[in-house]
Amino acid sequence: MSVIYVLLTISIIVAVGFFIAFIVAIRSGQFDDSYTPSVRMLFEDELIKEKSKKSILTKKD
Template sequence: MSVIYLLIFVSLAVAVGFIAAFIKAVRSGQFEDDYTPSVRMLFDDELQETDTKNKPD
């Protein structure tokens, strides 16, 4: 029975850790720019092509 209490405590500690990490990410502004990643995905191939053209052989 004591193993169940230990598992509950560990799972609650992990859950609190994830919630704290999420709150820290939200407060630091990680989720504020939701437009740029979608645009960057569209132009990723063009950026790689220009990088290879500018490199000397």
């Protein structure tokens, strides 16, 4: 029965350690989205082409 208490204590300590590491990572900005702006730059031309096609179609009507 004492083994259960030891394992429970160790698991709570490990869980608290992971939680603290997670909070530190969030505060340091590790989960900030730095990928989307670079991808948005690649697809920006397609958005401009679609807008120009729509404007050409509306001008013809």
